[in-house]
Amino acid sequence: MTSFRFERLGQDGAARTGVIHTLRGEIRTPAFMPVGTAATVKAMMPDSVRATGADILLGNTYHLMLRPGAERIARLGGLHTFMDWPRPILTDSGGFQVMSLASLRKISEEGVKFQSHIDGHAEFLSPERAMEIQRLLGSDIQMVFDECPALPATHETIEKSMALSMRWAKRSKDAFGEQPGRACFGIVQGGTFADLRVRSAEALKEIGFDGYAVGGLAVGEPQSAMFETLEATVPHLPQDRPRYLMGVGKPSDIIGAVARGIDMFDCVLPTRSGRNGQAFTSEGALNLKNARFAEDPGPLDPKCGCPACTRFSRAYLHHVVKAGEIIASMLLTWHNLTFYQDLMAELRLAISESRLAEFEARQAVRNNPV
Amino acid sequence: MTSFRFERLGQDGAARTGVIHTLRGEIRTPAFMPVGTAATVKAMMPDSVRATGADILLGNTYHLMLRPGAERIARLGGLHTFMDWPRPILTDSGGFQVMSLASLRKISEEGVKFQSHIDGHAEFLSPERAMEIQRLLGSDIQMVFDECPALPATHETIEKSMALSMRWAKRSKDAFGEQPGRACFGIVQGGTFADLRVRSAEALKEIGFDGYAVGGLAVGEPQSAMFETLEATVPHLPQDRPRYLMGVGKPSDIIGAVARGIDMFDCVLPTRSGRNGQAFTSEGALNLKNARFAEDPGPLDPKCGCPACTRFSRAYLHHVVKAGEIIASMLLTWHNLTFYQDLMAELRLAISESRLAEFEARQAVRNNPV
Numbered sequence: 160m161t162s163f164r165f166e167r168l169g170q171d172g173a174a175r176t177g178v179i180h181t182l183r184g185e186i187r188t189p190a191f192m193p194v195g196t197a198a199t200v201k202a203m204m205p206d207s208v209r210a211t212g213a214d215i216l217l218g219n220t221y222h223l224m225l226r227p228g229a230e231r232i233a234r235l236g237g238l239h240t241f242m243d244w245p246r247p248i249l250t251d252s253g254g255f256q257v258m259s260l261a262s263l264r265k266i267s268e269e270g271v272k273f274q275s276h277i278d279g280h281a282e283f284l285s286p287e288r289a290m291e292i293q294r295l296l297g298s299d300i301q302m303v304f305d306e307c308p309a310l311p312a313t314h315e316t317i318e319k320s321m322a323l324s325m326r327w328a329k330r331s332k333d334a335f336g337e338q339p340g341r342a343c344f345g346i347v348q349g350g351t352f353a354d355l356r357v358r359s360a361e362a363l364k365e366i367g368f369d370g371y372a373v374g375g376l377a378v379g380e381p382q383s384a385m386f387e388t389l390e391a392t393v394p395h396l397p398q399d400r401p402r403y404l405m406g407v408g409k410p411s412d413i414i415g416a417v418a419r420g421i422d423m424f425d426c427v428l429p430t431r432s433g434r435n436g437q438a439f440t441s442e443g444a445l446n447l448k449n450a451r452f453a454e455d456p457g458p459l460d461p462k463c464g465c466p467a468c469t470r471f472s473r474a475y476l477h478h479v480v481k482a483g484e485i486i487a488s489m490l491l492t493w494h495n496l497t498f499y500q501d502l503m504a505e506l507r508l509a510i511s512e513s514r515l516a517e518f519e520a521r522q523a524v525r526n527n528p529v
Numbered sequence: 530m531t532s533f534r535f536e537r538l539g540q541d542g543a544a545r546t547g548v549i550h551t552l553r554g555e556i557r558t559p560a561f562m563p564v565g566t567a568a569t570v571k572a573m574m575p576d577s578v579r580a581t582g583a584d585i586l587l588g589n590t591y592h593l594m595l596r597p598g599a600e601r602i603a604r605l606g607g608l609h610t611f612m613d614w615p616r617p618i619l620t621d622s623g624g625f626q627v628m629s630l631a632s633l634r635k636i637s638e639e640g641v642k643f644q645s646h647i648d649g650h651a652e653f654l655s656p657e658r659a660m661e662i663q664r665l666l667g668s669d670i671q672m673v674f675d676e677c678p679a680l681p682a683t684h685e686t687i688e689k690s691m692a693l694s695m696r697w698a699k700r701s702k703d704a705f706g707e708q709p710g711r712a713c714f715g716i717v718q719g720g721t722f723a724d725l726r727v728r729s730a731e732a733l734k735e736i737g738f739d740g741y742a743v744g745g746l747a748v749g750e751p752q753s754a755m756f757e758t759l760e761a762t763v764p765h766l767p768q769d770r771p772r773y774l775m776g777v778g779k780p781s782d783i784i785g786a787v788a789r790g791i792d793m794f795d796c797v798l799p800t801r802s803g804r805n806g807q808a809f810t811s812e813g814a815l816n817l818k819n820a821r822f823a824e825d826p827g828p829l830d831p832k833c834g835c836p837a838c839t840r841f842s843r844a845y846l847h848h849v850v851k852a853g854e855i856i857a858s859m860l861l862t863w864h865n866l867t868f869y870q871d872l873m874a875e876l877r878l879a880i881s882e883s884r885l886a887e888f889e890a891r892q893a894v895r896n897n898p899v
Contacts, residue, residue, distance in 0.1 A: 485572040
């Protein structure tokens with residue numbers, strides 16, 4: 160049996176490329192994880208997600224616990240079987256979504272009481288329950304339950320929140336227990352305060368995890384603040400464990416974070432943008448609603464090999480976006496996920512060939528936010 | 530160059546099986562044509578539509594003339610290229626949709642003035658313009674422009690409308706002109722009045738068409754009235770030309786119409802039902818919203834080979850339908866189109882083996898309307 164193991168294959172400055180070995184397959188790093196919130200990467204068939212180059216998906220504990228329910232998914236054979244994705248799945252712990260989606264939250268040392276955003280049902284999440292849910296789902300990489308405070312906040316507020324998250328991290332690790340072949344990741348908190356990030360990283364290392372995430376970023380702060388926080392945090396994380404920047408991001412965020420030593424990413428941007436008619440391309444971000452595409456016979460991105468680019472014109476994509484056709488979401492999601500996976504493949508190659516700085520400089524012009 | 534040609538391969542009572550040869554490929558009959566209204570079979574990639582067994586799609590003149598416009602599609606290389614469907618396409622003439630969707634219609638001998646249901650823009654359709662649009666789209670089978678009166682209506686009303694449609698049929702045929710490899714079909718009108726249907730069929734034969742459609746049915750009349758009308762009409766149509774029952778229908782409608790000599794069908798039922806969480810199965814129609822499927826680990830239809838049935842459980846389909854996920858529309862549309870194409874394949878085989886009556890009796894139990 161292959162246990163969870165991170166194999167580093169190349170290094171370029173702070174950036175690394177490698178492979179995470181899991182029971183359900185290899186994850187090439189730096190890796191981008193498409194978000195499969197409710198047991199589906201929206202508008203995509205699972206084999207199409209795989210065809211874009213994805214090695215691992217992210218599932219959301221919060222959404223799945225509310226609908227269809229973790230115990231139900233377990234009775235149906237686990238999340239991999241349920242959603243027809245036999246490869247690795249990472250699940251978040253629900254901490255972030257409880258803060259951003261649920262109403263009537265009440266946080267205590269024990270956990271968080273809240274109401275479902277779907278039907279108002281009373282629910283409870285604690286470190287123990289969050290880990291139980293992830294175990295029921297059959298998640299390959301399980302995240303500790305943490306508190307995600309809104310930014311900006313004072314040093315005192317963030318310090319208190321971080322300290323609570325560290326106590327919850329210990330309880331999460333204890334609740335995770337021993338699950339052969341599965342991994343448990345800690346989450347560094349501390350806002351944009353370097354001293355708190357360092358203390359958080361040290362506290363997590365003391366507990367000991369299979370991987371280390373950086374949480375509480377990409378919540379509206381400028382990119383420079385995010386990069387500075389990474390520069391303050393990453394050197395305090397173990398070299399031999401994967402590092403995951405949660406909820407990030409735009410292509411330029413990912414490139415900058417990879418250059419600062421991050422190995423894993425997840426973000427709804429490629430999928431959500433696709434459903435809104437927006438495409439990431441080698442020529443920059445494009446809004447397909449724009450009338451200038453109405454008679455453009457050319458491909459969405461001449462450098463892309465996805466079905467949207469090889470089989471349809473920009474004019475067709477414009478038409479189906481304007482007409483609100485489902486195929487618009489299907490094609491633009493497929494394209495954007497391909498763009499992201501191609502970017503990760505280019506990053507892995509650039510690192511292995513020690514030319515990441517050059518790659519980063521070249522990309523700075525093209526990867527603007529949508 | 531292969532010209533348009535109908536080859537009959539088998540007969541069983543009034544039912545026929547055969548192949549329509551066209552420049553863009555063969556159409557096995559009896560044939561079901563998925564509806565690709567706005568240059569997309571909703572929620573399906575074109576290669577997936579083909580994978581269900583479809584030989585030909587239907588496109589809607591009315592929708593395409595309004596958005597993105599026939600001239601625009603022509604400049605972009607025609608409808609086949611635009612929507613990535615290299616196989617045969619049949620287009621309706623817009624007559625039916627003008628009646629059912631447009632507002633402020635004004636019918637004259639010349640044609641129909643109306644307002645677009647999208648933006649209120651003033652538009653005009655006549656036999657000449659409807660045929661010009663279909664030629665611009667590059668349609669392989671073009672339908673004459675007809676008037677589709679609402680039922681029930683008096684004999685006098687239907688007679689007047691049918692007579693107008695016959696004058697329009699002549700103008701349509703003249704406007705179609707000579708288009709090597711492409712076909713022009715006439716449309717029999719006359720409501721449920723047998724005498725009018727016979728007169729309409731005779732008038733169309735006098736003009737001479739490559740195929741003959743039966744229009745003005747499936748507009749709310751009982752199935753028995755539809756079947757009686759077919760029995761009155763079909764014997765007056767040429768044996769050596771394909772016969773097309775427009776806008777039909779439920780599986781039992783199709784089986785009964787095939788038994789009465791119809792070769793081609795189109796209907797939004799499998800695609801629209803799929804988007805509404807309804808599935809046609811060998812065990813009857815199912816509504817996946819139903820709570821009894823919430824923990825059903827079995828396949829949607831054990832006799833079906835489509836991805837929805839082979840890769841997911843009823844419980845998963847229930848979940849994604851309830852959650853309003855796009856993959857629910859994708860999977861149930863794929864399944865329903867597969868069900869329809871499997872039905873057509875079974876009908877073709879039953880006719881070729883002279884056991885259609887037996888097949889019809891066996892199916893009567895299972896193919897209930899959703």
